[in-house]
Amino acid sequence: MLEDGMHGVxxxxxxxxxxxxxxxxxxxxRVEAELDLELMPVPAPDPEWYLDLFRKVGAPWLWFGRLVVQPVELKELLSDARVHVHVLRDRGEDVGLLELDFRQDDECELAYFGLTSGMVxxxxxxxLMNRAIALAWAQNITxxxxxxxxxxxxxxxxxxxRSGFTPYKREIEIAPDPRLTGLLPRDAAPHVPLIA
Known part of the structure; x- marks a missing residue:
């Protein structure tokens, strides 16, 4: 448990x-814009394709969670029938990632949800969120x-x-900067100062 006050990183x-x-x-x-988008399920996606999309969507926000998973474990995870990966496409281009994790009974985790910069x-x-909510609750979750x-x-x-989620807990996460470990380019997420 952290005590009150500032803590060095x-x-x-x-x-x-x-x-x-x-x-x-x-x-x-919620009301959505009429857009000509396509959401495609990708059962057991190729890990290289998945990581490419993961970086494309997540690098601006320093997503690193899947980048630190060992290749064998990632392939296992992505092959699990209870992990549903979807790609959002705009005129044939991959522009978004939706990952729903049903591995806990009666629950779904919105594991990854994001768009490429041009779609924000x-x-x-x-x-995408309207479809994520519909897909999750279609599985009889609580x-x-x-x-x-x-x-x-x-x-x-x-x-x-606004989508209907309610905050219930906060944590502090300290992790090696993925730009310094080589997982992401050094110029990713320029809004986050790089302190070596």
């Missing part, structure tokens, strides 16, 4: 406040949960709350 690391959110019932669908602000996020952090898009937390 080791050089070469990032620190973020993580907010956990949940919904325990299917919310009313177009209404594609609402379009709880749908997600977490976001202060390294994510500044509107992410409010977006999840």
């Amino acid at each position: 080791p050089a070469g690391h990032t620190a973020s406040v993580v907010t956990h959110l949940e919904m325990k019932a299917l919310p009313n669908q 602000g177009t209404g594609a996020g609402r379009w 709880r749908f949960h997600v977490h976001t952090c202060t390294l994510d898009h500044p509107e992410a937390l409010d977006f999840y709350r």
Whole structure:
């Protein structure tokens, strides 16, 4: 347990406040823009393809969770029938990632949800979230949960709350900076100072 006050972060690391959110019932669908997008399930995706999309979507926000997983473990995870990976496509181009994890009984974790930079602000996020919620609750779950952090898009937390998620817990995450470990380019997420 952290005591009140400021706490140093080791050089070469990032620190973020993580907010956990949940919904325990299917919310009313929010109004979405009419967009010509396609959401495609990708059963047992090729790990190289998956990591390429993961970086494309997540590098601006320093996503590193899947980049530190050993290749054999990642292949196992992506091959698990209870992990549902979907790709959002715009005119044939991969522009978004949706990963729903049903490995806990009666629950679904919104493990990864994001868009490429060019799609942010177009209404594609609402379009994708409406489908994520429908896909999750179609599986007879009792709880749908997600977490976001202060390294994510500044509107992410409010977006999840508007979507029907309620915050229930906060944590501090300290991790090696993925730009310094070589997992992401050094110029990723320029809004987060690189402190070696």
